[in-house]
Amino acid sequence: MSAKVLDSSRYTELRNPKALRDYFVHDKFEAGIKLVGTEVKSIRAGKAQISDAFARLEKGGVWLYGAYIEEYSHGGVSQHAPRRPRLLLLHANEIRKLTQQVETGGRSIVALRMYFKEALVKVEIATASGKKQYDKRDDLKKRELNLEARRAMRPR
Numbered sequence: 001m002s003a004k005v006l007d008s009s010r011y012t013e014l015r016n017p018k019a020l021r022d023y024f025v026h027d028k029f030e031a032g033i034k035l036v037g038t039e040v041k042s043i044r045a046g047k048a049q050i051s052d053a054f055a056r057l058e059k060g061g062v063w064l065y066g067a068y069i070e071e072y073s074h075g076g077v078s079q080h081a082p083r084r085p086r087l088l089l090l091h092a093n094e095i096r097k098l099t100q101q102v103e104t105g106g107r108s109i110v111a112l113r114m115y116f117k118e119a120l121v122k123v124e125i126a127t128a129s130g131k132k133q134y135d136k137r138d139d140l141k142k143r144e145l146n147l148e149a150r151r152a153m154r155p156r
Helices: 017-022 037-044 092-105 133-153
Strands: 013-015 023-033 054-058 061-065 086-089 108-117 120-130
Touching: 017 023, 017 108, 017 120, 017 133, 023 092, 023 108, 037 108, 054 092, 061 092, 061 120, 092 108, 092 120
Parallel strands: none
Antiparallel strands: 013 108, 023 086, 023 120, 054 061, 054 108, 061 086, 108 120
């Protein structure tokens, strides 16, 4: 039996590069997202961006703001708004945990990545607290020291 060949275009994953640089990430949650058909097709084509995406607790649910999903090129008249707020689908106990951490811990909710799981679009969100400038400098120093150590250990 031959191995399955994975089509890389079907496994699109969008990452938020600013999240780990600007925030200390605490708890992660996997959430479904309520989309329309043209949004799913645009995400599958890789025409989306979540670098400025964050979530808010409103109306008893969690809403994703700042995510940009480009209009689908073959959508016709039934297009979506690229930057509209989108409902995140979470269990009630997960919403309760998020509410508790945001209200008492002074944390915010950021989107880390958006990906396909089977045929469904999922968003990985996390509670996070902001880094100060000196925290970012410490991260750069650690990265530089690790790089120098790897270079020193590399066989010549």
